[in-house]
Amino acid sequence: MRAGGQRRGLFLSIILVCLEQAAAQIKYSIAEEVKVGTVVGNVARDLGLDIGTLAERRFRIVSGSEGAQFEVNVNNGVLFVRKPVNREALCEGVPPCLINLKLVAENPMEIHHVGVEITDINDNSPTFQEKEKIFEISESMPAGKRFQLPSAYDPDVVVNTVRVYKLNPNEYFNIQIRERGDDKIPFLILQKPLDREKHTEHRLVLTAVDGGNPPRSGSLNVTVIVLDSNDNAPQFLQEVYSVNLSENVKKGTKVIRVEATDVDEGLNGEVEYYFGGELDSEIYEMFSLQKSTGEIKVEGQIDFEKADVYKVDVKATDKGQPPMSTDCMVIIKILDENDNQPEIEVTSLTKMIAEDSKLGTVISLISITDKDVGLNGKIICSISQNVPFELKPSYQDNMYSVILKDRLDRELISDYDITITATDCGQPPLSTFKIIHIGVSDVNDNSPTFLHNPIQLYLLENNMPGNSIFSVTAFDKDLNENAALTYHISRGEGSQVKMSTFLNINPETGDIISLKSFDFEVLKSFHFQVVATDGGGPPLSSNVTVNVFILDQNDNAPVILYPVSSNGSAEGVEEIPRNIKGGDLVTKIRAYDADIGYNGWLLFSFWQVTDHSLFSLDRYTGQIRTLRSLTETDEAEHRLLILVKDNGNISLSATATVTVKLVEPKEAFAASDVKSAAKLDQEEDNVTFYLIITLGSVSLLFVISIIVLIAMQCSKSTEYTSKYLQDANYDGTLCHSIQYRSGDKRYMLVGPRMSIGSTIVPGSNANTLVLPDRRHTSGEKGPVEGQEVGNGTDGGLHLCRYGDERGTSESIMAAPSGNRSIGRRPCR
Numbered sequence: 107m108r109a110g111g112q113r114r115g116l117f118l119s120i121i122l123v124c125l126e127q128a129a130a131q132i133k134y135s136i137a138e139e140v141k142v143g144t145v146v147g148n149v150a151r152d153l154g155l156d157i158g159t160l161a162e163r164r165f166r167i168v169s170g171s172e173g174a175q176f177e178v179n180v181n182n183g184v185l186f187v188r189k190p191v192n193r194e195a196l197c198e199g200v201p202p203c204l205i206n207l208k209l210v211a212e213n214p215m216e217i218h219h220v221g222v223e224i225t226d227i228n229d230n231s232p233t234f235q236e237k238e239k240i241f242e243i244s245e246s247m248p249a250g251k252r253f254q255l256p257s258a259y260d261p262d263v264v265v266n267t268v269r270v271y272k273l274n275p276n277e278y279f280n281i282q283i284r285e286r287g288d289d290k291i292p293f294l295i296l297q298k299p300l301d302r303e304k305h306t307e308h309r310l311v312l313t314a315v316d317g318g319n320p321p322r323s324g325s326l327n328v329t330v331i332v333l334d335s336n337d338n339a340p341q342f343l344q345e346v347y348s349v350n351l352s353e354n355v356k357k358g359t360k361v362i363r364v365e366a367t368d369v370d371e372g373l374n375g376e377v378e379y380y381f382g383g384e385l386d387s388e389i390y391e392m393f394s395l396q397k398s399t400g401e402i403k404v405e406g407q408i409d410f411e412k413a414d415v416y417k418v419d420v421k422a423t424d425k426g427q428p429p430m431s432t433d434c435m436v437i438i439k440i441l442d443e444n445d446n447q448p449e450i451e452v453t454s455l456t457k458m459i460a461e462d463s464k465l466g467t468v469i470s471l472i473s474i475t476d477k478d479v480g481l482n483g484k485i486i487c488s489i490s491q492n493v494p495f496e497l498k499p500s501y502q503d504n505m506y507s508v509i510l511k512d513r514l515d516r517e518l519i520s521d522y523d524i525t526i527t528a529t530d531c532g533q534p535p536l537s538t539f540k541i542i543h544i545g546v547s548d549v550n551d552n553s554p555t556f557l558h559n560p561i562q563l564y565l566l567e568n569n570m571p572g573n574s575i576f577s578v579t580a581f582d583k584d585l586n587e588n589a590a591l592t593y594h595i596s597r598g599e600g601s602q603v604k605m606s607t608f609l610n611i612n613p614e615t616g617d618i619i620s621l622k623s624f625d626f627e628v629l630k631s632f633h634f635q636v637v638a639t640d641g642g643g644p645p646l647s648s649n650v651t652v653n654v655f656i657l658d659q660n661d662n663a664p665v666i667l668y669p670v671s672s673n674g675s676a677e678g679v680e681e682i683p684r685n686i687k688g689g690d691l692v693t694k695i696r697a698y699d700a701d702i703g704y705n706g707w708l709l710f711s712f713w714q715v716t717d718h719s720l721f722s723l724d725r726y727t728g729q730i731r732t733l734r735s736l737t738e739t740d741e742a743e744h745r746l747l748i749l750v751k752d753n754g755n756i757s758l759s760a761t762a763t764v765t766v767k768l769v770e771p772k773e774a775f776a777a778s779d780v781k782s783a784a785k786l787d788q789e790e791d792n793v794t795f796y797l798i799i800t801l802g803s804v805s806l807l808f809v810i811s812i813i814v815l816i817a818m819q820c821s822k823s824t825e826y827t828s829k830y831l832q833d834a835n836y837d838g839t840l841c842h843s844i845q846y847r848s849g850d851k852r853y854m855l856v857g858p859r860m861s862i863g864s865t866i867v868p869g870s871n872a873n874t875l876v877l878p879d880r881r882h883t884s885g886e887k888g889p890v891e892g893q894e895v896g897n898g899t900d901g902g903l904h905l906c907r908y909g910d911e912r913g914t915s916e917s918i919m920a921a922p923s924g925n926r927s928i929g930r931r932p933c934r
Contacts, residue, residue: 133204133221134185138193139229143186146176146222150183153218155211157183162213169208176207176222185220193224194261201226201263228266228318232258234326239312241294241328245302246335252282255292258314258324265317272313279310279330294328302332336374336426340366342434352441353410361393361438364400366422373425382421382433389418393438402436410442411477444482444532449475450540458547461516469495470508470542474528482532490525495544497526508542516546517583550588550642554580560633560651567626567659578616578650580638590641591616595634596649605634618652626658627700660705660754666762668696676762683771688734692721695728695762697750707753713761714747721746721766730764742768 134147150157150165160180167178175196177188185207197203203224210217234256241253260267271292273281278300282293292312300308310328315321342364349362368375378397381389393416394405402418416438423431455470476483487506489497494512499505508524522544529537556578563576582589592613595605610619616636632654639647669678680693699706710728715721720740722733730746744766751759 131219131221133223135223135225136187136191137225137227138191139227140187140191142188142190146185146187148183149178149185149209149218149220153209155183155216157181160211163211163216165211166209167207168210175205178209185222191224193226194230196224198261226263226266228262228316228320228322230261230266231322232260232268232314232316232324234258234312234314234324236326238327238329240331242331242333243296243300244333244335245300247296247300249296249298251296253294253296255281255294255312255328256326257289257291258326260314260316260322262316262318267316268314269317269321270315272315274311276308276310278308281312300330300332302334305332307331334371334374336370336424336428336430338369338374339430340368340377340422340424340432342366342422342432345434347434347436348439349436350439350441351404351408353408353443354445355404355408357404357406359404361402361404362436364402364420364422364434364436366400366432366434368424368430370424370426373427376425377422378425380421380423381418383419385419388413389416392416393418395420402438408440410440411446414440414442416440442479442482444478444530444534444536446477446482447536447538448485448528448530449477450526450528450538451475452540452542455542456544458545459510459514460547460549461514462549462551463510463514465510465512467510468507469510469544471500472497472506472508472526472540474504474506476528476530478530478532482530484531486529486531488527488529490523490527493522493524495522495524514546516548516585517552519546521545548585548588550584550640550644550646552583552588553646553648554582554591554638554640555648556580556638556650558650560653563652563654564657565620565624565654566657567624568661569620569623571620571623573620574617575620576618576652578611578618578636578638578652580616580648580650582638582640584640584642587641591638592641593636593638596637608632609634611636624656626656626702627662629656631655658702658705660701660752660756660758662700662705663758664697664699664708664750664752664760666695666697666750666760668694669762669764676760677765678763679765679767681767681769682732684736684738684740684768685771686732686736688732690732692730692732692766693764694730695723695748695750695764697728697760697762699752699758701752701754705752705754708750709753711749711751712746713749714745716741716744716746720744723748730766736768740768744768 132147132149132152136144136146150160155165160183165178165180165183167176175187175189175191176185178185193203196205203226205222205224207220207222208217209220236256239256243251243253255271258268258271268290271281271283271290273279273294278297280295280297282295284291284293294310308330310330312326312328313323314325315323343366344364347362347364351361364379366377366379368377377400379395379400380397381395390405392404392406392408394403395401396403400420400422402420418436418438419433420436421431421433423429451473453471453473456468459467459469472487474485474487476485485504487497487504489495489508494510494514495508496511497506498509500507506526508526524542524544525539526542527537527539529535561578565575569575578593580591580593582591593611593616594613595609595611608621610621611617612619616638618636633651634654635649635651637647637649639645666676669676671677678693682690682692686692695710697708699708708728709725710723711725712718712721712723717740720733720736721744722731723729723746724731728748728750730748746764746766748762748764749759750762751757
């Protein structure tokens with residue numbers, strides 16, 4: 107079944123091809139621009155088709171309709187115009203204009219080809235692309251010259267296109283047609299030479315006519331401009347132009363305008379200007395010439411110093427053919443302006459000069475020039491003020507020498523910037539300056555100096571040997587080796603011991619090193635000199651005195667003076683009658699401490715006591731008194747253990763034992779008389795002797811000073827002072843201090859009180875002063891004005907300097923840690 111269908115399809119295709127090849131070609135012809143709906147022909151009838159089956163067979167145009175230009179009526183088989191027909195639009199420039207249509211009918215399939223020819227009608231006039239054509243023809247043009255004219259265009263074909271060109275009648279021109287294939291090209295022919303003086307231009311009309319019936323035409327305006335012939339050369343108004351021009355004028359400044367005239371007209375009379383001759387390239391860099399106006403303008407930098415005159419050739423040329431020209435000369439003189447500053451040249455210079463150079467020493471030679479001329483180049487030279495140098499004119503013009511006029515001191519001014527100023531005499535004047543740097547070399551003319559002299563050094567005792575205790579520093583205003591200092595100890599005094607056994611000094615740094623540990627109780631002060639020497643030649647030196655004061659540390663424990671037994675132990679026996687009353691004195695513990703200040707301030711306290719209700723102990727005086735009257739029930743013997751300790755940062759102490767025996771009044775009186783007499787005799791012989799000697803020889807001097815000081819600074823403490831002096835003379839403790847003097851300055855080391863009983867141990871504190879301790883007696887917070895009191899925490903002591911603050915003496919405090927401090931410290 108499938109194979110049979112394929113065979114039938116193949117057979118049908120062969121039949122259709124044969125039918126298509128055998129179909130007859132039908133051709134119709136219609137004129138363009140016919141109305142829509144115009145019948146072209148009955149296609150169905152001409153093809154022999156059944157008109158009644160056209161609709162069923164879908165008879166139609168399938169190609170070649172050119173945008174549905176034609177259409178078939180399936181009711182009657184008529185081919186008619188569906189849209190307006192324009193041959194030029196469909197077939198421009200292509201005769202004949204044939205449109206091929208393909209028509210199809212189905213069941214059975216039939217394809218037919220129909221041709222429709224569009225015939226032309228004269229519906230277009232000839233046209234020119236340009237509205238006007240202009241020719242420029244010289245009056246010297248010979249006759250017979252041809253000029254091609256534009257061709258007209260006509261979209262119609264055959265006889266309806268352009269056939270003839272016509273020119274309006276005139277005596278100078280004619281028309282000639284040349285055919286190139288189907289095209290006709292018109293040419294304008296010059297009949298005779300033109301005369302510009304008669305007619306400057308000619309206006310012609312070119313007409314194109316087609317071959318239609320009736321004919322159609324189009325025209326073109328042709329204008330002929332008669333050109334003048336170049337028979338005259340330009341002429342300058344002057345052969346030589348001269349002008350003055352100041353230098354430094356701005357770019358674009360007008361220099362001069364040259365002018366030439368030409369009797370010809372048009373291009374022949376139009377003149378252009380150019381630089382002529384063989385000119386330097388510099389002329390083109392300096393000036394510009396406007397070719398249309400003849401103006402010469404400044405183009406570059408005009409500098410009188412480079413050139414004072416310029417000679418320029420200028421050529422005037424017309425635009426004729428051939429062009430004609432002539433030339434002239436322009437002389438530009440440059441006027442000098444004061445536009446150059448003087449120039450300073452240092453021909454020789456001594457950069458370093460010794461500060462001891464002689465007056466008149468030449469430091470530098472200077473040359474000064476100015477490129478300007480006349481007054482603009484005349485120069486006045488000067489040197490800066492307040493320098494020890496001056497300018498001296500040389501034997502040559504504008505040559506100067508800089509010489510030394512005053513003494514130099516490098517330590518005051520180490521270098522100089524000398525300003526040399528040169529000013530010309532122009533208007534306005536111009537000036538320039540140059541700075542000459544001159545250094546002053548050092549000579550060894552300054553000795554080393556110490557900031558303070560003398561120096562007060564306060565050093566705690568028990569220092570570590572080998573450590574640095576202080577450093578001295580000197581300054582030298584000189585430089586380099588002249589200021590390189592070395593230090594050494596020259597001499598010193600201190601208990602007849604040479605300084606070499608005490609101290610050593612680092613010669614480079616000035617660090618002073620102690621070679622031994624100092625003991626306040628042995629050596630309290632000494633002084634020495636340190637010499638600083640520079641490295642100049644010859645060397646210069648100076649010295650400073652260092653006063654060293656040893657400060658006390660708490661390194662001595664209290665020593666019990668009473669009671670002392672025969673074997674040297676601090677034990678004693680006191681017998682009191684049973685009828686003793688409350689508040690009566692039993693005995694007094696006497697002790698001393700070799701230290702001073704807080705370190706020697708002793709306090710007494712019970713350590714062990716059999717009956718706390720019977721005895722009391724004064725913590726400051728060491729007096730033991732009864733608290734009440736004795737009764738029969740009280741024990742006959744009481745053992746009292748007393749602790750005596752100082753007030754140092756780390757307290758040191760000692761103990762004493764007192765045995766108190768209660769006896770009947772008679773026994774007590776007899777025993778006490780005998781025993782007290784013996785003890786007092788021995789004790790008074792020993793202690794009172796030293797007390798008298800010490801207090802009489804030392805303390806008396808200081809007591810007077812302290813009384814004056816207290817009266818001036820502590821006027822409010824009169825009551826306290828009287829009480830304190832009473833205690834000190836009888837039962838109290840002594841506050842002792844060390845007073846140092848340096849020149850007219852007084853330094854006082856003040857510390858707490860020290861209990862010494864009724865005596866002072868020889869050699870312990872020979873230079874002590876009695877001062878009240880207001881903190882423990884009056885309850886006030888601060889110390890007496892003018893004295894510095896230790897804080898009791900680190901055992902450190904401070905010194906206050908009395909006297910004029912403007913002095914040069916300086917104190918140094920050596921702290922317990924070994925640190926040193928230098929400088930003034932106000933007393934509070």
